[in-house]
Amino acid sequence: MSEESSSQRKTSTEDTQLPVKEDVGLKPGPVSEWLSKQGLDHNLLDPDHIGIEVIGIEANSLKEIANALKNYGFDYLQCQGGYDEGPGKRLVCFYHLICMSEIIEKKNVRNLREIRLKVFLSRDGDLTVPSLYQLFRGADWQERETFDMFGINFKDHPHPKRLLMPEDWKGWPLRKDYVQPDFYEMQDAY
16 A cells, blocks of 8 residues: 555545545534535545645535535635546546635635635546536636546536537546647648
8 A cells, every 4th residue: 555545545445435534633624514514425635735624525416515605605616627646546626616705795805715625536437527507607618628638527517518629639638647649630620
């Protein structure tokens, strides 16, 4: 077992399961506590590099949790994207939500409420998550870019096609196991 995998345990043998930290001292943040009171399942993850709360969720509960968070005040999708943990490892779909209305009403960015969501997907499994386009219109191009670069599909997205690469491009260029083709012939546009 590698050093990295020994620092995290999985809740089952599937790659899509969220990591469960061995350190029981990880304290839930205010959003995690609120989600628990609402009965919404999630896993605590380490805060990001600037101390913002990060939670892991299953793909099938993404829309429900995102809707609950929007009703709780997280009304702006600041960023959505994906990343690859490495060859043979999981793909991650992430969401950064902020309370934009509080900034506008209070004109105070010092106490900005933010949350990070992560959905872990097995690269060999079902790479489908529900689209958040109906909740956050700004998810449109962000989800398309994540599809285009990593091959993560967004169920019920209104425009599910490539954004950056040609429609007939093979593969997902930002995956760590991607092999760049030797040759790509551009089709004549006329």
